[in-house]
Amino acid sequence: MKDLRHHYEAPLRTTPFHDRIAAANVLNQWGPWAGYTTALVLEDAEMEYSAIRNTASLYDLCPMIKYRIAGRDAVDYLNRLTLRDVARVAVGAVQYTAWCDDRGKLLDDGTLFRLGEAEFLLCCQERHLPWLLDSAIGFEVSVHDVTAEIAALSLQGPCTASVLDAAGFDVSALKPYRFASFPFDGGDLIISRTGFTGDLGYELWIEPALALPLWDRLMAAGAYCGIRPVGSHALDIARIEAGFLAAHADFVPADQALREDRVRSPYELALDWMIDFGKGHFNGRRALLAERDGQTSEWAFVALDIEGNVAADHAILYDGRNREVGQITSAAWSPSAKRSIALAQVRRPHHAGAKGGLRAEIYALRELHYVKLMMTARMTERPFFAPPRRRTTPPGRF
Known part of the structure; x- marks a missing residue:
């Protein structure tokens, strides 16, 4: 039945999986994500994290922003936008990439799926449609926001390949950052070997009408190992262990920053490895070349081991002389690594080792x-936690 309420009566939309997640969310803890309602914790954050690392977990990815980009100039258009060389991405492959403004400051990062020779799916955290459309001027390419047209699930954990096999999907030949299509209930299910946990895992993409049947099949197939839905809090611990950046946690998108000194470049966020200066011009290329050649980066993005067992969320970092030299952007007590871990921005040259060491001011x-x-x-x-199973092909059976 169509929802006839005004937008201000329901400011957050629900995803195609909402009915199943709401039934499992006994704590009724919800939060907003890109205009959708998303679960923060369903029952027990520690047990949800345990499912990610020890069995299998399901996380609702529907709010992730998705853009379908197609047309004769799709490769040239994306090469003009992003840091990496899109021409090197094979059909059926996924590329982790990022893009900047003309000043070389990071706008966002995300994953780029090559669906065909001239068709791509760009998935990211923030909304960029006006910027993408403006950038398409002069290119024979179409850009459409298909966020509401694709239901997405993240299936993560060591048992996930076995769960998919039990559900009727053989992913034994699927390598990391590759995807394949499978028939499901009269439709097509795309399964990619991707995720935000740094572990063995997959992401599943399907039309919204088939979302609940897919959820039910996966839950039934994973009953043997105790598969469970998880919320954002458990996933955040896993992504910190994996060393992955998150927008509005580890960096502020350049088009949303209110303070000029808050924006960061790929060099300042340890993403310079993906910059391909040889592919031709792209957004921010001149500024990034000047930063590289002039060694003008002011910040460094680093990983830290913190003394003790208290998570150092948002702690200020000091050198041995009690001078502020940085701040922790993401932190957690890692159940897998058994240590307090953190991601941080540190002023150069202190990233190379402050005299007297660094200290974190934790409350x-x-x-x-x-x-x-x-x-x-x-x-x-x-990363802080990197089990070999995340890359083993065929994946291990648990």
């Missing part, structure tokens, strides 16, 4: 009172 709540903790912060490598 821990102890029975209604905050206690100030000055904990040692040590530079380390990303």
